[in-house]
Structure formats: structure tokens, C-alpha cells
Amino acid sequence: MKYIRIIIIFLIFCNIPSYFLAKASASLGQLLSYTTFLLVIAYYLLSDNKKLVMPFIILGILFFLVSILVSAENTETYMITMVKYFIIVVMGAAMVNDITREEMYVVLLLGCLSIIHESIFIEGIGGRYRGFYLNPNAAGFACIIGYCLSFSINDKRLKIIGQLLFSIAGFMTFSRTFLLIWVLINLFSLLISYKNVYKIAIGVVLFSLFLSFGSKLDLSAKRLHAFSGILNGKVNDDLKEESREETWAHYYNKILVNPILGNGYHSFSGETSGKENNKFTIRNGVHNTFLMVIGEAGFFVLLYFLWIYSAFLVNGMRMFSDNPMIFLVSFSMIMYMLTNHNYFDNYLVLFVSIWIYIQIDRWKSSESLSSQGI
Incomplete structure (x- = not known):
């Protein structure tokens, strides 16, 4: 059951079916999508915990x-969307009930690494990196969820490594939403412990270095210019556009x-x-x-x-x-x-x-x- 759960988490949390649908072939992407939902159904049938999440x-x-x-x-996609939704909230809940935060954290780290890998080895994709997630905003969301989970990870080394990687990968998405949430989450973290102020300081340093070397990373010049203005306390018009x-x-x-x-x-x-x-x-x-x-x-x-x-x-x-x-x-x-x-x-x-x-x-x-x- 554990291995089935890990496979499902990887397929869902790293957006694997959609990634292969876009990057490999439609047939392979569809096969992975069907496999994901069949595994969710199989896990439900084998699970002893079938509590419903009624809301x-x-x-x-x-x-x-x-x-x-x-x-x-x-209504072209109505039935497909509805059936998949209810498979997730009815049957998928049995699997979610068994997921640990460490499992979610590690799988999201793999997704985060795909963003960093894309920024280093793949050129000419528009300067906003997204890895497995295909969309920079979706990639930023995955990074911010991983970053939030890091606050509950007991292994200090894994926690710090994750926070650094999620931050770097999130910055590379050039997602305004990621940047805003990342700042607010770090401010909230001060309520946990005043010592978390170092994370804000490290984040500012990382962000500054990231922008400094932006020209070498094939980044979005428009967003790079706009985000650079933030360090000077200005909101560039490119961010408002x-x-x-x-x-x-x-x-x-x-x-x-x-x-x-x-x-x-x-x-x-x-x-x-x-x-x-x-x-x-x-x-x-x-x-x-x-x-x-x-x-x-x-x-x-x-x-x-x-x-x-x-x-x-x-x-x-x-x-x-x-x-x-x-x-x-x-x-x-x-x-x-x-x-x-x-x-x-x-x-x-x-x-x-x-x-x-x-x-x-x-x-x-x-x-x-x-x-x-x-």
C-alpha cells in the first residue's frame, strides 16, 4: 500500500500525466492519467479506512x-471533470488519510528540482521556468506548499535544504503570487520564533543574487526588470500590466x-x-x-x-x-x-x-x- 501511495503522490504532486501529455505524446499522457485514477480506486478498495470527507x-x-x-x-468536458473530481474526493480521501507530511515534502522537492533542472539545462522557453508543472504559477504554488511544509519537518538538514531549494525554484518561476505568499509566510514565521528572521535575510540575499545573475539564466527580461525594482522599494509597471x-x-x-x-x-x-x-x-x-x-x-x-x-x-x-x-x-x-x-x-x-x-x-x-x- 505504501508503494502505491508514493506512486500516486508522485503522479499527482509532480503533475506527471500532464507533463508527458505535453512533452512526450498524447497517448502516454492519457495512459498515465488513467493509471493515476485506477491506482486511486485500487487504493480505496484495498484500504480499511473509507471515511468520507463530506464537505x-x-x-x-x-x-x-x-x-x-x-x-x-x-458541457464538452463536464462528465469527465465531474467523475474525476468525485474519484479524488471520495476514493482519494482514503489515500490522503495515510499520507505523511514527509512523503508530501520529499515528492514536492522532486517537483522543485525539475524547475531548477529546467533553468540550468533547457533554453528558449520564455524565461519563466515551470518544470513538471508546465505553468509558472502552478510551479510556484507547488514550491510554496513545500516551503510551508518545511516548518513541520523535524530533520533540520532536510528542512533547511528544502527551504533553500523551494525558495530558489519559486523565484525562478517569476510568479508574482509566489513572491507575495513567500514574503507573507516568512512574516508569519516570526510568530513561531523570532529566530526565523534569518530566513527572511537569507531569502533577500538569494533573491538579490538571483536577480544579479539573471542575464546568464535566460530569464524573462521583462519580469527580471520588474522584480529588480522591488529591491528598490518600487513596483514596476510591468508587474501591474x-x-x-x-x-x-x-x-x-x-x-x-x-x-x-x-x-x-x-x-x-x-x-x-x-x-x-x-x-x-x-x-x-x-x-x-x-x-x-x-x-x-x-x-x-x-x-x-x-x-x-x-x-x-x-x-x-x-x-x-x-x-x-x-x-x-x-x-x-x-x-x-x-x-x-x-x-x-x-x-x-x-x-x-x-x-x-x-x-x-x-x-x-x-x-x-x-x-x-x-
Whole structure:
């Protein structure tokens, strides 16, 4: 079972099926994707622990039911996305229940190394590195989750090595979201111990060296210039260009068309049709999970979604003195979801969300037993 679990974690957390789909062949990528879900199903059938994570099951029922009843215009991938989602949240939960933070940490380190490898050995890909993750923002998210997990790793050498590698790889993605979350996480770490100030100092030094040698690394010249301005206390216009706020603004009026029930499945996830009579003409997705949920399934589904993740934050704060990593990971996920809209088929986000839910549930159970004197 352990080996099956490690293989599943590697396939999901390192985005292996999608990577081979894009870099090798469609048939190989599809084979790895089917293999991943078959392994998840097999693990569930062999597992003795089949506890359901009801909040995510209810969320899926609400979102997929409401969004398809409102509009069936964009249903090409509806069934596939829905089936895969429920395999993850129903059957995948059995595997997630057995995952240790060390397993997640080491596998994410492998993903991080793919970003560093790409920056050293592969040229001409646009100057923003992404490794197995294919997208710089997704790569940055994987790095920040690994960085947050490092705060709970007991092996000091592994912890320090991981923090350095996750930081370096994250910088190489040139993700504005990664940089912002990385700074905030390090500020939060001061609440754990004032000694963590050295991480901020080391991070600033690494960032400075990274920018200094940027011209030798085939980095994005535009982002390099923009990020260099941060060290001088300036926010360059290049960082403001094509900002997420501008993308969100395109969709505000469309939310008001039907704020209660939304506008239907995939209506906020990017348009592919160029027909003039199409309800929405904007081709880019909303790049915000919360706006995507209200835009496609309405206010009440968003309210339930907010309840799940606000509970993560509240419980994370309650657990902070004992296990600060729960709050750090929860906060990072929410920040990332402000810039990403593919929640229901983002399996890294789903697995990490289920893992956080299980950790909080275990903590509540232990607290309940302690209050009863057991």
C-alpha cells in the first residue's frame, strides 16, 4: 500500500500525466492519467479506512448540479471533470488519510528540482521556468506548499535544504503570487520564533543574487526588470500590466447577470467560441476560484465554498501554537486560489485541501478526548 501511495503522490504532486501529455505524446499522457485514477480506486478498495470527507462531496454535488442546470452550453468536458473530481474526493480521501507530511515534502522537492533542472539545462522557453508543472504559477504554488511544509519537518538538514531549494525554484518561476505568499509566510514565521528572521535575510540575499545573475539564466527580461525594482522599494509597471485585478474586472458585470444561481458550467473558465451571439466573448478565464464559483454556480455555492476554507483558516489559527503549518498551508492555498480558476480539476489543490481537512479533524478529535480526560 505504501508503494502505491508514493506512486500516486508522485503522479499527482509532480503533475506527471500532464507533463508527458505535453512533452512526450498524447497517448502516454492519457495512459498515465488513467493509471493515476485506477491506482486511486485500487487504493480505496484495498484500504480499511473509507471515511468520507463530506464537505468536499457536498461542494461537488452543489457546484456540478447547479451549474449544469443553469446552462448546458459548455458541457464538452463536464462528465469527465465531474467523475474525476468525485474519484479524488471520495476514493482519494482514503489515500490522503495515510499520507505523511514527509512523503508530501520529499515528492514536492522532486517537483522543485525539475524547475531548477529546467533553468540550468533547457533554453528558449520564455524565461519563466515551470518544470513538471508546465505553468509558472502552478510551479510556484507547488514550491510554496513545500516551503510551508518545511516548518513541520523535524530533520533540520532536510528542512533547511528544502527551504533553500523551494525558495530558489519559486523565484525562478517569476510568479508574482509566489513572491507575495513567500514574503507573507516568512512574516508569519516570526510568530513561531523570532529566530526565523534569518530566513527572511537569507531569502533577500538569494533573491538579490538571483536577480544579479539573471542575464546568464535566460530569464524573462521583462519580469527580471520588474522584480529588480522591488529591491528598490518600487513596483514596476510591468508587474501591474495584465494584473489579476484587471482580469477579474472583466467578469464583474457577468456575475450580476445571475448572482444567485450563476451562469452555468465553464462560463467563467475561458471561452473558446468566437460566435457573436455567444453570451460571453472574453476568452481568458477569470483567474479567481471564488469568482469562478459564484459566476458558474451562484452565491449559495460560493457561501458553502467560503465556509470550508474560512474554517481552515480559523482552525489553523487555533492550532498555530501546536502546528503552525496548517495555517500556513491553508493561507497559501487561499491566496493561490485568488489567481487561479481550475479548482475542480486541480488535483494538487484538492489533495492538499483534503489533507488539511483530515489533519484538522484529527486535531479536533484529540482535543475532544483531552477535554473528556481520556
